[in-house]
Amino acid sequence: MQSELVQKYLREDRLPHIWCPGCGHGVIMHAVIRAIDNLKLDPEKVCIVSGIGCSSRASGYMNFNTLHTTHGRALAFATGVKMSQPDLHVIVLTGDGDTSAIGGNHLIHAARRNIDITTITFNNNIYGMTGGQYSPTTPYMDFGTTAPYGNIDNSFDLCDLAKGAGASYVGRATAYHAVQLAKIIESAISNKGFSFVEAVSSCPTYYGRKNKKGDAVNMMKTLKDMYVDIKIAEKKPELADGKIIFGELYNNPQDEYTDKYQKIIDMLKKEN
Amino acid sequence: MNKNIKLLQGNEACVEGALAAGMEFFAGYPITPSTEIAEISAQKLPAIGGHFIQMEDEIAGMAATLGGSLTGKKSMTATSGPGFSLKQENIGYGCIAEIPCVIVNVQRGGPSTGLPTSPAQSDIMQAKWGTHGDHPVIALYPNSVQEIFTTTVDAFNMAEKYRTPVILLLDEIIGHMREKIDLSIVDSLEIIDRKRPSCTPEEYKAYQADEDLIPPMADFGSGYRYHVTGLMHDETGFPSNNSKVAHQLMHRLMDKIDKNVEDIVKYEEYMLEDAEIAFVAFGATSRAAKEAIDNLRKKGIKIGLFRPITIWPSPQKQLLALSEKVNTIIVAEMNMGQYTYEVERIAAKNCNVEFYGRVDGQPINPDELMKFAEEVLL
Structure with a gap:
């Protein structure tokens, strides 16, 4: 099954990928293609847009219309693509630094517009490609090469941020919870509006090493232990104590941006 | 009375020229003294089935303009000095990824916020050297309302013909000046559209140039799936660190302009x-x-x-x-x-x-x- 998906949706001649052994990004990319496959989207009508960073290299491996943009600007490019060609399914693959530091402005405004773009942030809590600097999602007092004495920045809850800015669908899952992750991405793509998925990844090479989180397997186990499915947490809140909730966190469909613009076009057509 | 004779503002003539050239998409951010270009585009584009969007900042305005062009729509943005500075990184992206578009810069006094409502010609060098790295540049600069119209058409034509961002320089004086314009030329304008692939999607290499040094460009969503990147890339469009590939791409990008100076x-x-x-x-x-x-x-x-x-x-x-x-x-x-x-x-x-x-x-x-x-x- 797996190799069939690879043949169908990946550019095999672009592999192997650049990600380190033990990186969670490959699992997340796989979840994205499983979601696309389950939804039976026409690959010709799928546009994958990415920014700069480890996660953003995913676009090059995926056999769709792919656009690997500048640092932080994936959502701004994607907005131009979606606005000018609303029949495309636009999916943005990006990292924590790319979306919420340099690209933070584009994230909140794309969410505010509720434009039909699905954003999947591969959150590994670190700038991996540049060698382990702290990002807006690096936990308080964790270490990075630019936080040698501990990170004194508070970190973002990306899902709260997206919801607060106006996203109509928000979900979270981890590279460990790969099955649930694919389902959440599927629901996110199905939502006609701005959807945000925090896909928690792991970076054993930089974040793990700097913070003594053990090897790749240990980091996966940490994801398993630290995150609790929202369905379980709702039934047995005590199991969620001190843990992070994952699952579908918000689903509130709203009128979509390009649809609203189309109404203006239709109104002007009638007038003439 | 000749209905084609109108009294137009320079910025207004720019939008009229853009529409005559086939503009279907505009993304921008308000900035004096270019704002009328966004305002008039916002009014006119939906009436022809096109799209306008006011982005959250100047950088996003440039990025969305490039995104719009990739779907095959002729795209434009407009700005002034401070916004032109902010757009520079993505202008370079447009150069290396060969994405046609028009960037209007109605110049005002700088540096920094400078003299927002006063004229200047302060970005002549920024138009050439603003983005990092060596890159091809076409920058045009008309001097009347009539010529703003025709030069905007030229800017789109050159962007489409040479697959590159074209910078249209105006200044506060000609942008805000009102003058007589004869729009009867609309019928005799030559309009150039980008070269699209004639091969099958299987044969298509997105950055394989023809003899004229320009690779045919497929619209996103038209059945030709390909990769676009700001990294150095080979003729397939995928990233490459190979020094021979980098040398060839850089020289082709410069040559496609240098060898056509007579035309430009x-x-x-x-x-x-x-x-x-x-x-x-x-x-x-x-x-x-x-x-x-x-x-x-x-x-x-x-x-x-x-x-x-x-x-x-x-x-x-x-x-x-x-x-x-x-x-x-x-x-x-x-x-x-x-x-x-x-x-x-x-x-x-x-x-x-x-x-x-x-x-x-x-x-x-x-x-x-x-x-x-x-x-x-x-």
Whole structure:
């Protein structure tokens, strides 16, 4: 099954990928293609847009219309693509630094517009490609090469941020919870509006090493232990104590941006 | 009354030109003195089934413009100095990824917030060197409302023909000036559309150039799935660190403009036949220069004007010929001597090159140009 998906949706001649052994990004990319496959989207009508960073290299491996943009600007490019060609399914693959530091402005405004773009942030809590600097999602007092004495920045809850800015669908899952992750991405793509998925990844090479989180397997186990499915947490809140909730966190469909613009076009057509 | 004769503002004529050229998408951010271009685009684009979007910042305006063009829609953005600075990284992206689009810069005084409502020609060098790395540049600069219309069409045509961002320089004076314009030319305009692939999607290599050095460009969503990146890439469009690939791409990007300079360079010569001294001026300043020339001619001074409409690539051949003919070239510009560097580079071995400029937010007027020319002649 797996190799069939690879043949169908990946550019095999672009592999192997650049990600380190033990990186969670490959699992997340796989979840994205499983979601696309389950939804039976026409690959010709799928546009994958990415920014700069480890996660953003995913676009090059995926056999769709792919656009690997500048640092932080994936959502701004994607907005131009979606606005000018609303029949495309636009999916943005990006990292924590790319979306919420340099690209933070584009994230909140794309969410505010509720434009039909699905954003999947591969959150590994670190700038991996540049060698382990702290990002807006690096936990308080964790270490990075630019936080040698501990990170004194508070970190973002990306899902709260997206919801607060106006996203109509928000979900979270981890590279460990790969099955649930694919389902959440599927629901996110199905939502006609701005959807945000925090896909928690792991970076054993930089974040793990700097913070003594053990090897790749240990980091996966940490994801398993630290995150609790929202369905379980709702039934047995005590199991969620001190843990992070994952699952579908918000689903509130709203009128979509390009649809609203189309109404203006239709109104002007009638007038003439 | 001829319905084609209208009184239009320069910025308005720019939008009319863009629509005549086939603009279907505009993404931008409000900034004086270019805002009317966004406002009029917002009004007119949905009426023809096109799309306008006001983005959250200047960077996003440039990024969305490139995204729009990738779906096959002729796309434009407009800005002024501070916004032009912010757009630079993505302009470079447009250059290396070869995405046609038009960036209008209605210049105002700088640096920084500078003089937002006053004219300047402060971004002549930024238009060429603003984004990092070597890259091809086409920058055009009209000097009247009528010419803003036709030059905007030229800007789209060149962007489409050469698959590159084209910078359209205006200044606050010509952007906000109202003048008569004859729109009957609309029917006789040559409109160029980008070359699209004629091969099958399986055969398509997104960055494989034809003999003219331009690769055919497929619209996103049209059945040709390909990869676009700002990384150095080979003819397939995928990233490459190979030094041979980087060398070839860089040289092709530069060559596709350099080898077509004759087609790209547009200029006007005014009273140069017998001239012993010449102004080089563009945009609003060229209008003051013409008036100064008319007055100086009445005094028997043999003076003329060379007006580059294509600022970059510079009209090197023509400027060199001019330098062999006149004793002195006076470069007059509303900055501290930007194009003067380029004219000196080309002409200084053959003739005297003088600079006249001002940066106080006031236009250069004919009287001061006359006075300066007379002083130079002494």
